[in-house]
Amino acid sequence: MTREIKIHNNLTRKKETFQTIEAGKVKFYSCGPTTYDFLHIGNARAFVVGDLFNRVLKAFGYDVTFVRNFTDVDDKIIARAKEVNQDAIKFADHWVTEVQKDMESLGMRPATHTPKVSETMPEIIQMIQDIIKNGSGYVVDGEVLFNVPTMPDYGKLSKKDIDGLQSGIRVEVDAHKKHPTDFVLWKPAKEGEASWDSPWGKGRPGWHIECSAMAKKFLGNTLDLHHGGIDLMFPHHENEIAQSEAANKCGFCNYWAHNEFLNFGTEKMSKSLGNVITxxxxxxxxxxxxxxxxxxxxxxxxxxxxxxxxxxxxxxxxxxxxxxxxxxxxxxxxxxxxxxxxxxxxxxxxxxxxxxxxxxxxxxxxxxxxxxxxxxxxxxxxxxxxxxxxxxxxxxxxxxxxxxxxxxxxxxxxxxxEQNTSNSDVDAAWIEGLIEERKVAKASKNWARADEIRKELMAKKIELKDNPDGSSTWKILGL
Ligand SMILES: [Zn+2]
CATH class of the missing domain: 1.10.730.10 (Isoleucyl-tRNA Synthetase; Domain 1)
Incomplete structure (x- = not known):
């Protein structure tokens, strides 16, 4: 027996009784992070909310299949990996591990499947082929684009219409495009960039197609519930709907839920957090x-x-x-x-x-x-x-x-x-001593000790900042 639950469905903008396709089973997809750095606490809200949905549905007796992806193929990843002279996939993989540690520290339960883009290429390519075959995709010079006007109900989630979107786009957009709102499904790779073989030459997928392909791979053509941050509603989720419905010829998802932002205030940034905190x-x-x-x-x-x-x-x-x-x-x-x-x-x-x-x-x-x-x-x-x-x-x-x-x-x-804060009439000499010790540790490649010192200071709410010239400055994170 499952308990009835009401969900605010953004497709209808109404709170509705949740009815699953198969009794007692939930096919649930939530958009995951792009992995190239530590995540900001603002990102954490979407992940913790996805975890809440998963936990509550299970507690209500549903058999939940929960998919949360990792975007490990992306322009930002490629650029960052290049800066540090690393293979982009290996670089992204390192950050997947770090992000997983963060998720665990937030008490998040593992998802049923956590696919990566790099491991989903055959399904992504297949879906793009289906989109082309069904008349919604076209190829120009090794690039594949989605032709938005082939989907008359495009905009049904974000409540935007194609004409309105078109007038908002300047004419200098990509000359390849048949229509200004068209978006990329596959793009050719530049020399030396991470790339995969495809019927359209070496390249990599556009951002949106991965979620459509991963959802289909693990959940089938139609999902019960899809979640993400409100910032993803347009264009990402709208494009997911267009791609999946063009490829599969049936509705993509019955209930869409979006969490709001975590705001840090416009001028008065919280003192305890500084500008950005991971x-x-x-x-x-x-x-x-x-x-x-x-x-x-x-x-x-x-x-x-x-x-x-x-x-x-x-x-x-x-x-x-x-x-x-x-x-x-x-x-x-x-x-x-x-x-x-x-x-x-x-x-x-x-x-x-x-x-x-x-x-x-x-x-x-x-x-x-x-x-x-x-x-x-x-x-x-x-x-x-x-x-x-x-x-x-x-x-x-x-x-x-x-x-x-x-x-x-x-x-x-x-x-x-508490002990740390009560002792926090900080002793600057002690901090400077540790900073010096850390510099020596780093010079002798004793990363473990260097990291330990950083943590020791953080435990006393003292944050270190490493400067390009090799020196470090510190500040106290007040409560
Ligand atoms: Zn997504």
């Missing part, structure tokens, strides 16, 4: 549990403004939850009565919130109501109530991922941070 740096300083909490403590469709208060509140709440979970392990049952109805209803209330378009913020609110009640009732708990409390904590861990499997480690991390 997931890695944030997790080193505050722990992954805190970032996950920030990102899911508001509904995915609401804009999230990053402020120092938001961060502080997340830290407080993560602490309260984990203190409570540890405390409940010590609770002793008092008698064999029935389950206290106030305690019993929490899971059901959380389910109600989550079944309302994955309302993680509402579910969190319900949990805190339960937490307050339970703390007051702790001396009067029946055996059955106590069991239910543990079950509720487990449900919280399964669905929102807000309870760490090892709550003691989260509290130990907080304790360490």
């Amino acid at each position: 997931i890695r740096k944030f997790v080193e300083a505050y722990g992954g549990q805190v970032l996950r909490h920030v990102l899911l403590s508001v509904h995915y469709r609401a804009r999230l403004e990053w402020t120092d208060e938001v961060l502080q509140r997340a830290m407080d709440e993560v602490k309260r939850i984990h203190e409570f979970v540890i405390e409940t392990k010590r609770y002793k049952a008092n008698g064999s009565g029935p389950i206290d109805p106030e305690i019993e209803k929490c899971i059901e209330k959380m389910m109600e919130e989550l079944s309302n378009d994955f309302n993680s913020a509402g579910a969190l609110g319900q949990y805190f109501t339960f937490l307050r009640y339970t703390k007051n009732a702790k001396d009067n708990l029946s055996e059955a109530s106590l069991k239910q409390i543990h079950k509720t904590n487990e449900f919280m861990r399964e669905t929102l991922g807000f309870v760490n499997i090892d709550p003691e480690s989260v509290m130990a991390e907080f304790k360490k941070q």
Whole structure:
């Protein structure tokens, strides 16, 4: 049995009851990252939201096949790899590993399939051939383009129409194009660039086609649910729809969900973050549990403004939850009565919130109501109530991922941070000493020690910046 869930479907711009193609099964695709650097915490929102959908659908009894791709073939990757004189695929692969570490640190469960573009070339080429065969693709000088006007309902997701789009495009666009809105499916590679053999010569795919090909490979022609950041709705998702529907001659996806941005404010950048902060740096300083909490403590469709208060509140709440979970392990049952109805209803209330378009913020609110009640009732708990409390904590861990499997480690991390901040009338001489030691370590290629020093400083909220001349400067990340 599966529980009914409502999803705000961006195809219709309405909240609808989720009906899957096959009863009890969900075919779910979420657009993954392009891997050429550490990811910014702004990117983390989409991944954590995809993880939430996957967890909640599973908790509601669905058999979910969840695909999240890695874009490892891309112009930016090729350019960056060239700068450091590395093979582009190997370079991208290194970053796939790093991004996976970040995802784990955010408590993300693995997807069912995590395909890479470099491993999907036969399917990509096949799909482009199908698009050409069906009259929506054309070849000009080794380049394959998608002819947008062949899809009369193009724009149905982003609610844009072809005429409106056309008038927004200047005439100097690619002279190859039959229509200004046409987009690239395959492009010829320049000499020395990563390339694959194709019926149109050596080249590589345009960006959009990979998701259409990967979705088809692992989920079939029609998906139940597709998710991504709101910035991907146009043109990326619109183009995915056009490609898949042209190639497969049937509807591509029934429900589309998009998460809003994480904003850092226009002028007043949060002091604690500096200009740009990677997931890695944030997790080193505050722990992954805190970032996950920030990102899911508001509904995915609401804009999230990053402020120092938001961060502080997340830290407080993560602490309260984990203190409570540890405390409940010590609770002793008092008698064999029935389950206290106030305690019993929490899971059901959380389910109600989550079944309302994955309302993680509402579910969190319900949990805190339960937490307050339970703390007051702790001396009067029946055996059955106590069991239910543990079950509720487990449900919280399964669905929102807000309870760490090892709550003691989260509290130990907080304790360490507190000690560090209380000692944080920083000793500049000590920092300079470590910077000097790190310089020596780097000169003798002792990367492990150099990295250790950077982490040691980060633990005290001191961030190092390496300058091109080999020197390093530091700054304190305030709370
Ligand atoms: Zn995509």
